[in-house]
Amino acid sequence: MLAGAGGILGLVLLLLGAAFRTRGRAPDEGRDVKVWIVGLGLGFTMSVLAALTVYGVYSGQQLMPRDGTDVVSVQAEARRWSWSFAYADRPGHITDGIMHIPAGRPVDVAITSADVVHSFWVPRLAGKLDAIPGHVNTIRIEADMPGTYEGLTAEYNGPGYSDHGFAVIAHDPQAWADFVAGGDR
Amino acid sequence: MTALRRHRRLSAIWASEPGWKGWTSSVNHTDLGRMFLATSFFFFFVGGVLAMLVRAQLATPHSAFADAGAFSQFFTMHGTIMMFLFAIPTFEGLAIYLLPKLLGTRDLAFPRLTAYGYWCYVFGGSMLLVAMVLGIAPDGGWFMYPPLTGPLHSPGINTDFWLIGITFVEISAIAAAVELTVSILKYRAPGMSLDKMPIFAWYALVTALMILTGFPPLILGSVLLELERAFGLPFFQVELGGDSLLWQHLFWLFGHPEVYIIFLPAAGVISTIIPVMARTTLLGYGWIVASAVALAFLSFGLWVHHMFTTGIPFMGLAFFSAASTLVAVPTGVQVFAWIGTLWKGRPELHLPMLHILGFFVTFLIGGLTGVMVAVVPFDWQVHDTAFVTAHLHYVLFGGFVFPILAGIYYWLPLFSGRRRFFRLGELAFALIFLGFHGTFLAMHWVGLLGQRRRIETYDAETGWGTINLISSISSFVMAIGLAMVLVDLLIHAFVSVRAARNPWKAGSLEWASMSPPPPYNFASLPQVDTRDPLHGDPDLPNRLARGEGYLGDPATDRRETLTVSIGAARPDFMVIYPGNTRLPIVMAAVTGLFFLSILLKLYWVTPLALAGVAALAVVWVWRLGTQMDQGPQEAGRGVTLPLAGETEKSPGWWGSVFLLVANATFFGSLLFGYAFLWTVAPGWPPQEWLAPSLLEFGAGTLAAVIAMLALRFAIRRNRRHGGALPRLALALGATAVTALVFATLLVRLPPADGHAYAATLFVLGAYGLFHALLVGLMLAFVIARVRRGYASAVRVAEFHIVLLWTDYLAGITVLSLLAAHVPGVLA
């Protein structure tokens, strides 16, 4: 995407620069409109957009939660300034500030808020989704490798905003089984 | 009469009072345009200082310069000031200053309204400044999302300053938009048909129409949030049937068009300057107009792209994502038309052209990153990071500040009648350009690395420190550049050389006026028959000064101009403007008292202030008109015209039409909010509905119809000389019934602080009651006018204005009553 944008920028700037060289061409309004407005303004712009939209819709679809086997469900609730997580696989257990997930399996996080608007964001795993009081939004994330990932709040929510975050711990299958069984800490 | 004597005579008629007194009583568009611009650049300065504070804080990790509370005020006020107190007023100021000159006329449609709008802007803006000085400025981010800004989480007065101050300022935007629309449609030189208008006028027209339809949702949102904060009406509280998403919709219904409201006037400046700098004409005039209109339409469909992360269903996202990228098409058409224009001619690199080149580079990058952000998966990554802030500045600074600087340097010779002496401006441009790109390229970069926007500090381990330092240093370079522009302008005001008229050899009419322009603009009004009148007829300025155009004979002591038919621009009426007056500033002050009383919770003052505004409004309109039929007036060049007060479609009628467009958008947004809460908010249906009442519904509907009919009969009677009074009285009586119906509705409602349902109906009822009282006042006014002899079979303008409002009242009455009663019937 970046290369494409750079290319377009270069092209347009080139055209702009070329306008300043001296040349002797008879002006011809009809031809100019065809070249500049119909050709470049409409034709060129629309082709670029068509390509982008197809790409966007296609890759966006990949991020949507879909029915799958072995999807893990987690509920995330944000408040000023903490996050708590509940687990379908381990009812009644709530963790504060740390979200446990299995690595290598899709996880649906159902996000909501207890007070103001927040946004759930684990930069290395997925895009953002807002936590809105009274609404539940679901995002699909998946960690390929076990490990700890940083999670952030991405919607301004008052003076504690800068430090408002959480950690995501992705477990290997064994550790996840332990967690579900209540065997951690 | 010689040109000089004519000049003296006209100056005496049109001049403002000398000295500072003139500032408070002037209603002249040249004065007020200048005041607007000076004030808006003052706010640019303040907003810039705030930006420097933000950058100072972010320059290093763990900076202790500002704490979280102060920092949140910095960025909120920076965004708010730049968007509401700098960008929009700059457009207003520029359009107010330039349009009558471009259009070849003497002033805008409603000179006193220009002044009123200006003072609302000054007073509203001052409220925000006071809040800042006292350290209690708004701090919830410039889009003020509740519940963060709701009574629970922001109990302080900070948020109220925003809601009330900005609403106050928005009055000026609406006033200017109504006025500019009517002026562009009606107040042009004879012969300047729509397709011969200067391109800037087209852009200004589209922008003004967008303000009329874009600002009301925000005004509504602010009213609702203030009602929630002050009286506990729970529009945005989910426990009581509200929904914070409603605010986001209302805000972005405004906020997205806002970006185009800012960009389009700048594009108008660009379209004006480029052909002149390239010694040619604009390529694809019709295409450009069409693109501007298309942009306006598209931008209203796109607000949802600011809410991609709020959990909108995916197909909705796909639609809005595709539509968002679609705005690139009309933008692309314009950009290529501009480049094509440059190819067509022989561009010269004067200072305005440098800024235009700065615009091209910056805006293009902003547009490209914008298209990226519009692609949903990418937005999910960069939303609310410094990447988005950087993108936004490429668009706003590139798309607005550079073109405006180009415009300032382009029109400077007109403005002052002088030439620039030093070449400070070129150096300033270089600093601004380099500083800008340094600042915001760096911010793109840290944004991609994950730095969120609006954080007041970050850890050293993030490795963002160096990039932020580069950004901050560059921002100071840019600030120095901007300061140099200011110095350049100041030097220009004191030491410089008189310039020849029309130094750029432009073809549009503003250069046919003197430099600096006299208060009456043109000693006589031209007959226009090409898009660039000065190119076809270089002697035009002299002929106008000799009085060879329309209205060249200042025999009477009146400020005269004429209006034209919208399409073909045939002269149709003569307009007599009111003279200098302090009514606008007083009216703005009393309006301010109304807003202050709410801000400070001095509710006993509120009705007094409202009554004051109403009384002043009556004085305002009472001063217009005459007690005698005037008949056709001599307009020069063998044309005679009736006065505008002796017509059905007077300027006031047109003004009402466009004010009602804004008003109807407000009402429509309210109905949208009602439907939205109903379908989306959790916590519906409410426990208790309003008990439906056939009597209330029937009486309201019937009264509305009777008022409409009675007024029409009154108009017919008036045309046949007399007998209007009883019918007017009947209309007044019916309107009183309407008011009564809304009052009972308000009384019968379940408690408005109990559920968003009742709260919404409360606003609907109050809106109806307000309009019923307003129309009642108007009818009473007309009755008084008829009795005092201000109306006749010929002088009918006021009847038709009131008719518009009466019809509008009937419409909203029926819709409101349906909205209030039907749910109860269904339940």
Ligand code: HEM
């Ligand atoms: C004079 C040069 C300018 C500089 C150095 C500058 C700098 C900044 C910075 C650093 C921020 C980010 C604060 C943060 O989120 O951490 C910001 C935010 C913003 N700026 Fe500017 N800016 C400038 C001009 C403008 C102009 C001309 C406009 C609009 C016409 C503008 C509109 C905004 C808005 C709307 C925000 C978002 C505020 C918020 O997050 O609530 N800025 N600016």
Ligand SMILES: [Cu+2]
């Ligand atoms: Cu937008």
